[in-house]
Amino acid sequence: MSESYRVAIVGATGAVGNTLMQILEERAFPISSLKLLASHRSAGDILDFKDEPIMVEELTHDSFDDVDLVFSSAGTAVSREFIPTAVEKKCLVIDNTNAFRMDADVPLVIPEVNIHAVLKHNGLIANPNCSTIQMLVALKPIYDAVGIKRIVVSTYQSVSGKSGSAVLELIDQTASALQGQPITLDEFAHQMAFNVTCDWPLLDSGDSEEEMKMVNETKKIFEDDSIGVSATTVRVPVFFAHSEAINVETKDKLTADEARRILSEAPGVVVIDDPKNWKYPLAVNVVGKDEVYVGRIRKDRSIENGLNLWVVADNLRKGAALNAIQIAEHLNQSRV
Amino acid sequence: MSESYRVAIVGATGAVGNTLMQILEERAFPISSLKLLASHRSAGDILDFKDEPIMVEELTHDSFDDVDLVFSSAGTAVSREFIPTAVEKKCLVIDNTNAFRMDADVPLVIPEVNIHAVLKHNGLIANPNCSTIQMLVALKPIYDAVGIKRIVVSTYQSVSGKSGSAVLELIDQTASALQGQPITLDEFAHQMAFNVTCDWPLLDSGDSEEEMKMVNETKKIFEDDSIGVSATTVRVPVFFAHSEAINVETKDKLTADEARRILSEAPGVVVIDDPKNWKYPLAVNVVGKDEVYVGRIRKDRSIENGLNLWVVADNLRKGAALNAIQIAEHLNQSRV
Numbered sequence: 052m053s054e055s056y057r058v059a060i061v062g063a064t065g066a067v068g069n070t071l072m073q074i075l076e077e078r079a080f081p082i083s084s085l086k087l088l089a090s091h092r093s094a095g096d097i098l099d100f101k102d103e104p105i106m107v108e109e110l111t112h113d114s115f116d117d118v119d120l121v122f123s124s125a126g127t128a129v130s131r132e133f134i135p136t137a138v139e140k141k142c143l144v145i146d147n148t149n150a151f152r153m154d155a156d157v158p159l160v161i162p163e164v165n166i167h168a169v170l171k172h173n174g175l176i177a178n179p180n181c182s183t184i185q186m187l188v189a190l191k192p193i194y195d196a197v198g199i200k201r202i203v204v205s206t207y208q209s210v211s212g213k214s215g216s217a218v219l220e221l222i223d224q225t226a227s228a229l230q231g232q233p234i235t236l237d238e239f240a241h242q243m244a245f246n247v248t249c250d251w252p253l254l255d256s257g258d259s260e261e262e263m264k265m266v267n268e269t270k271k272i273f274e275d276d277s278i279g280v281s282a283t284t285v286r287v288p289v290f291f292a293h294s295e296a297i298n299v300e301t302k303d304k305l306t307a308d309e310a311r312r313i314l315s316e317a318p319g320v321v322v323i324d325d326p327k328n329w330k331y332p333l334a335v336n337v338v339g340k341d342e343v344y345v346g347r348i349r350k351d352r353s354i355e356n357g358l359n360l361w362v363v364a365d366n367l368r369k370g371a372a373l374n375a376i377q378i379a380e381h382l383n384q385s386r387v
Numbered sequence: 388m389s390e391s392y393r394v395a396i397v398g399a400t401g402a403v404g405n406t407l408m409q410i411l412e413e414r415a416f417p418i419s420s421l422k423l424l425a426s427h428r429s430a431g432d433i434l435d436f437k438d439e440p441i442m443v444e445e446l447t448h449d450s451f452d453d454v455d456l457v458f459s460s461a462g463t464a465v466s467r468e469f470i471p472t473a474v475e476k477k478c479l480v481i482d483n484t485n486a487f488r489m490d491a492d493v494p495l496v497i498p499e500v501n502i503h504a505v506l507k508h509n510g511l512i513a514n515p516n517c518s519t520i521q522m523l524v525a526l527k528p529i530y531d532a533v534g535i536k537r538i539v540v541s542t543y544q545s546v547s548g549k550s551g552s553a554v555l556e557l558i559d560q561t562a563s564a565l566q567g568q569p570i571t572l573d574e575f576a577h578q579m580a581f582n583v584t585c586d587w588p589l590l591d592s593g594d595s596e597e598e599m600k601m602v603n604e605t606k607k608i609f610e611d612d613s614i615g616v617s618a619t620t621v622r623v624p625v626f627f628a629h630s631e632a633i634n635v636e637t638k639d640k641l642t643a644d645e646a647r648r649i650l651s652e653a654p655g656v657v658v659i660d661d662p663k664n665w666k667y668p669l670a671v672n673v674v675g676k677d678e679v680y681v682g683r684i685r686k687d688r689s690i691e692n693g694l695n696l697w698v699v700a701d702n703l704r705k706g707a708a709l710n711a712i713q714i715a716e717h718l719n720q721s722r723v
Contacts, residue, residue: 257685279689349593353615
């Protein structure tokens with residue numbers, strides 16, 4: 052029998068916080084108490100968990116006194132400030148922000164890919180970036196079968212990956228655009244309705260922060276610095292689910308048919324690949340789904356060992372909340 | 388002094404036909420008469436050219452008797468049926484469809500890239516596919532400077548590249564989605580509002596027809612079968628202008644700074660590349676523009692000679708109508 056945990060969610064009122072609560076309930080994660088933490092602004096809000104109202108509390112350094120397990124997704128700055136306190140107070144923290152992902156002593160874990168890494172934690176485990184998670188769940192079976200030399204990925208990321216209020220802003224912008232009214236920008240730096248943008252801070256190199264996450268996290272999770280990764284991250288006017296066009300150069304040959312077979316048997320992957328009937332994964336169809344959907348598996352004839360894949364997943368579930376909860380479930384089961 | 392031409396537009400009532408009329412007027416192309424041709428369904432419609440009404444006529448095999456120059460953009464099947472007649476009747480035809488692009492005796496021309504090819508025509512010149520045109524205008528200066536070994540491109544293509552009615556359908560779908568109403572599909576096989584799709588026929592290989600156009604047309608236009616091209620073509624809920632994430636492996640080294648300088652001086656190219664101020668080309672900003680916009684020029688560290696580019700252009704103008712008219716202008720000037 053497994054234990055029950057005193058759980059806290061940092062950033063409970065955000066899009067990922069909301070999805071965390073949903074999935075904890077769906078999967079009947081063993082919870083003895085649930086503390087919902089957020090900024091001063093949201094303190095006092097009431098959220099329902101298992102049909103019971105819970106009042107949101109303001110996050111402080113004292114929030115973790117009676118907590119075993121913390122899911123943190125209130126942004127990198129909040130995690131940097133408060134998570135060290137939670138770890139000091141002997142909580143196990145699964146952090147969904149960029150704050151500690153590349154720290155050498157912090158495991159960066161996708162259960163289907165590198166669950167072994169979780170054992171080395173010192174109280175803190177990082178959840179990878181949403182766009183990295185779905186890419187690596189799809190690439191891991193290929194990596195194991197034939198090795199991977201290089202990945203060139205272009206993303207089609209939904210606005211819910213930015214925030215819940217970005218979803219509302221896309222609705223507002225779209226309504227304004229359809230009515231020929233001027234568009235008001237709040238969260239977005241550029242028009243998002245009927246447009247595509249690179250919606251992340253750009254570094255001096257010209258790369259976006261999101262692109263460098265995909266590059267660096269891939270190497271860390273595969274424990275393989277030899278993998279070349281080139282990423283172009285793009286925000287599209289889609290509410291939920293990220294899509295990715297992934298070009299992969301494998302070390303040894305793998306045909307499209309073999310890749311399709313391997314992926315069909317892989318954990319956490321669903322293959323939808325039927326060109327004759329124009330079937331492949333679509334963002335609007337994977338919303339609310341737990342798996343990573345892969346299709347358009349085809350040979351890239353421009354190199355000897357090239358493959359193209361189209362990979363779609365719900366960024367709030369597998370890309371964030373679900374992956375974090377799966378990590379907690381693994382730790383819980385390994386304690387049994 | 389240049390001549391004046393008796394011009395016919397096949398597919399005058401379509402999105403590209405409309406843009407052809409606009410640009411012929413804007414650029415004061417020397418026209419002595421303009422015949423607007425379309426299907427039986429549109430015959431009798433009245434369109435304005437230079438403030439004069441012109442009645443659309445039904446396209447027949449007799450339509451070309453008193454015509455010197457034909458712009459054809461009514462679809463591949465229509466071109467296959469009627470263009471041979473126009474050529475027989477000694478018209479010069481610039482065809483914007485896929486009907487003859489890969490025919491060995493038909494030049495496939497982008498004026499900034501391979502205008503020399505135009506001279507070998509036998510009455511018929513093909514306009515390349517929209518996604519190919521903007522990619523090669525951006526890559527030609529790099530190809531000339533250091534050679535290109537391989538291209539991996541992912542597209543973000545607007546719905547106007549499908550048809551004028553696809554634009555209206557995206558508006559309808561979007562309004563339905565915002566109101567929580569069911570979405571009706573007409574031109575689109577899959578929901579287009581708030582979704583991304585591969586909106587072209589898929590071949591048995593799994594490649595889309597659009598992807599194979601980019602592969603094959605690139606080799607023909609560069610007259611270089613050694614170039615590797617891997618394309619993933621994606622339709623996004625954007626009305627006008629295509630965006631492309633292009634990864635290029637050059638033969639010799641070219642730094643991002645050198646690429647930026649070469650591209651800044653290239654014909655038909657405008658560079659917008661200022662990561663510090665979050666500036667790069669955006670689809671909504673290039674609508675109605677003639678040039679191909681390039682930004683996010685950055686080193687790809689996953690290979691020795693790698694570069695990434697973000698390339699955006701108005702698919703109805705440079706991607707179709709403008710390119711065709713530029714070809715006609717070159718032929719007109721070379722006759723002077």
